[in-house]
Amino acid sequence: MRQLLHISDIHFGRHHLPQLSAAVLAMVEERSPDLVVISGDLTHRAKASEFQAARAFVDCLTVPSLVVPGNHDVPMYRFWERIARPYGAYRRYFSPDMEPEYEDDLMVVLGLNTAFNWTHKDGMIRRPRLRQLAARLRAVPSDKYKLVVAHHQLVPPPRYETQRVLTNAVEMVEVLAEGGVDMVLSGHLHQTWIGNTEAYYPGGRHQVLLLHAGTTTTVRGRGIEKGQNSCNWVSLDGRHIEIRHLMWHPQQKTFAERSRHLFPRHLGFLDGSDGFERLKGLDAGVALGPATTAADGPPAAPWAPPRVVG
Numbered sequence: 667m668r669q670l671l672h673i674s675d676i677h678f679g680r681h682h683l684p685q686l687s688a689a690v691l692a693m694v695e696e697r698s699p700d701l702v703v704i705s706g707d708l709t710h711r712a713k714a715s716e717f718q719a720a721r722a723f724v725d726c727l728t729v730p731s732l733v734v735p736g737n738h739d740v741p742m743y744r745f746w747e748r749i750a751r752p753y754g755a756y757r758r759y760f761s762p763d764m765e766p767e768y769e770d771d772l773m774v775v776l777g778l779n780t781a782f783n784w785t786h787k788d789g790m791i792r793r794p795r796l797r798q799l800a801a802r803l804r805a806v807p808s809d810k811y812k813l814v815v816a817h818h819q820l821v822p823p824p825r826y827e828t829q830r831v832l833t834n835a836v837e838m839v840e841v842l843a844e845g846g847v848d849m850v851l852s853g854h855l856h857q858t859w860i861g862n863t864e865a866y867y868p869g870g871r872h873q874v875l876l877l878h879a880g881t882t883t884t885v886r887g888r889g890i891e892k893g894q895n896s897c898n899w900v901s902l903d904g905r906h907i908e909i910r911h912l913m914w915h916p917q918q919k920t921f922a923e924r925s926r927h928l929f930p931r932h933l934g935f936l937d938g939s940d941g942f943e944r945l946k947g948l949d950a951g952v953a954l955g956p957a958t959t960a961a962d963g964p965p966a967a968p969w970a971p972p973r974v975v976g
């Protein structure tokens with residue numbers, strides 16, 4: 667079993683809510699996930715002081731973390747810096763590694779940088795990087811979970827204010843599906859959403875689960891999470907992916923579970939079987955279609971919202 671806390675768009679700077687980042691630190695200390703994933707937009711304006719605050723926050727996490735940049739981590743208004751050294755402040759004040767990896771005996775988590783300058787405002791992955799990613803995914807044993815973290819979205823939530831996606835999303839989906847990726851964790855939209863690649867890019871490929879986190883620590887929640895804060899708790903038990911969508915409860919001053927979603931792994935396209943999960947002990951031989959809807963998962967450990975001080 668592995669447990670991940672997925673937070674995003676923490677935007678240190680003028681819109682950051684310190685009470686919320688303190689709550690995240692308290693939750694991590696109390697629940698002790700195996701990994702904290704931060705899917706980009708660490709800052710508001712890519713300033714040195716904002717990166718330093720983000721660095722201090724990450725340094726306070728009591729468990730390993732994996733962080734990728736977002737579009738706000740490239741200077742928007744400092745023209746020459748944006749041209750010449752778009753990642754200079756990130757590298758200098760936050761981390762020189764913009765595409766970190768995490769691996770243990772159950773999962774591999776690969777960070778991707780999708781934030782480039784204004785010629786690609788919706789984000790992109792460079793072709794050489796895609797080829798490198800494909801090779802990296804091929805090298806991962808198929809029994810390990812393969813997770814990818816990238817700031818920009820591959821699929822827009824239905825009726826969301828923008829329907830734009832990553833510039834070369836289709837190419838990326840092909841690489842992810844071919845590589846047997848279980849799930850992509852993203853941010854950028856400031857609204858939680860769960861989807862899958864086949865629903866938007868139908869092609870009979872391996873289905874990649876898509877998990878968007880809302881903004882965890884700013885006032886800039888959007889869409890159906892306007893003005894709200896959220897994050898995701900992900901559990902991997904070897905056969906399933908369970909996602910708990912947590913929303914900040916202002917009165918209780920805690921991240922509380924809003925919904926829970928359970929997905930079986932579908933390795934069929936990769937291991938030669940038919941890829942369907944079968945009911946056991948109920949109706950042997952009846953195949954279940956790929957599950958894409960929410961279901962109550964087995965409560966491995968009852969969720970108790972962490973106490974937050976302050």
Ligand SMILES: [Fe+2]
Binds near residue numbers: 675707
């Ligand atoms: Fe953001």
Ligand SMILES: [Fe+2]
Binds near residue numbers: 707855
């Ligand atoms: Fe963003």
